[in-house]
Amino acid sequence: MSAIIESPRQPQQRASKGRVNWEKYGWLYMRASGVLLIILIFGHLFVNLVQGEGIKAIDFAFVAGKYATPFWQIWDVVMLWLAMIHGSNGMRTIVNDYASNPLVRRILLGALFVAAVVLIVLGTLVVFTFDPCSTLIPADQALSFCPAP
Amino acid sequence: MWSWVLHRITGVAIYFFLLVHVLDTAMIRVSPDAYDAVMSTYKNPIMGLGETALVIAIMFHAFNGLRIILIDFWSKGAKYQRLMFWVVIGLWIVGTAGFAPIHLYNVFTEPH
Ligand code: HEM
Ligand code: HEM
Numbered sequence: 001m002s003a004i005i006e007s008p009r010q011p012q013q014r015a016s017k018g019r020v021n022w023e024k025y026g027w028l029y030m031r032a033s034g035v036l037l038i039i040l041i042f043g044h045l046f047v048n049l050v051q052g053e054g055i056k057a058i059d060f061a062f063v064a065g066k067y068a069t070p071f072w073q074i075w076d077v078v079m080l081w082l083a084m085i086h087g088s089n090g091m092r093t094i095v096n097d098y099a100s101n102p103l104v105r106r107i108l109l110g111a112l113f114v115a116a117v118v119l120i121v122l123g124t125l126v127v128f129t130f131d132p133c134s135t136l137i138p139a140d141q142a143l144s145f146c147p148a149p
Numbered sequence: 150m151w152s153w154v155l156h157r158i159t160g161v162a163i164y165f166f167l168l169v170h171v172l173d174t175a176m177i178r179v180s181p182d183a184y185d186a187v188m189s190t191y192k193n194p195i196m197g198l199g200e201t202a203l204v205i206a207i208m209f210h211a212f213n214g215l216r217i218i219l220i221d222f223w224s225k226g227a228k229y230q231r232l233m234f235w236v237v238i239g240l241w242i243v244g245t246a247g248f249a250p251i252h253l254y255n256v257f258t259e260p261h
Contacts, residue, residue, distance in 0.1 A: 123171045138182075
């Protein structure tokens with residue numbers, strides 16, 4: 001393979017007018033989301049793993065208690081969106097770096113995209129449709145504060 | 150160079166954890182027993198070691214990510230990038246020393 005090295009005086013190719021420079025926004029997004037994710041993820045890990053008995057305390061009732069307040073619902077959904085998009089966009093960079101076969105690359109990028117959309121939709125629905133006292137929950141598993149059916 | 154390799158490896162590891170993690174959290178919409186069953190797998194000692202490794206990986210990715218951001222946006226970032234690398238390693242060691250004993254204690258002792 002012979003490489004073509006352009007003359008150093010070649011003017012830099014300008015992005016044509018009116019086109020959105022997506023790579024630049026992706027680059028900015030990685031940094032902006034990273035700063036927010038530090039707070040969101042460290043907070044998440046502190047409350048779930050460090051405070052109290054940590055992982056031993058996590059069960060259905062623990063999550064029901066958190067999702068009883070909009071604070072943790074919004075915390076989790078923002079974290080979900082930011083982390084899924086940050087992670088998927090980062091994986092896209094890695095696929096572009098290593099997948100040299102165009103077909104393999106297309107398949108991997110498609111899989112990343114589908115996984116991101118499916119999990120963001122699923123996770124968002126889970127948080128906002130969660131009802132700890134749902135009548136679908138078998139009576140012997142119901143939490144004590146739920147009204148008897 | 151090594152910081153870049155580690156940043157990449159930790160990013161991929163966290164990504165795959167997150168895929169699984171959204172699915173296990175979705176079990177709260179299935180039933181309390183289904184959720185408690187997945188969570189009980191997180192409480193066994195081997196998974197406990199895995200969680201410790203995951204959090205250590207996240208700490209590296211997060212601190213080194215901040216370093217990358219400072220290199221890009223802070224006017225003196227590039228000048229201090231080497232120093233900041235050692236700050237990252239320092240924070241990483243301190244963070245690990247703070248987190249790992251607490252988590253391993255929770256994993257390896259009976260709840261009271
Ligand atoms: C071993 C460590 C972890 C444990 C034990 C854990 C535990 C939990 C628990 C119990 C929930 C349910 C709701 C809540 O408590 O807020 C949850 C939800 C969530 N966690 Fe974690 N987590 C861990 C690590 C992480 C990491 C590293 C991330 C980010 C990359 C993360 C992202 C999320 C998200 C986005 C949700 C909401 C899921 C949804 O919308 O359905 N978690 N986690
Ligand atoms: C804790 C807060 C986080 C910070 C501060 C952070 C920061 C960063 C930064 C600055 C980059 C470099 C982007 C570039 O070079 O253009 C990056 C890349 C990446 N991040 Fe994160 N990130 C965080 C959390 C996460 C999470 C939760 C995931 C997974 C779901 C993740 C996965 C990745 C991946 C896969 C890459 C691409 C690595 C590469 O291109 O070598 N990061 N991150």
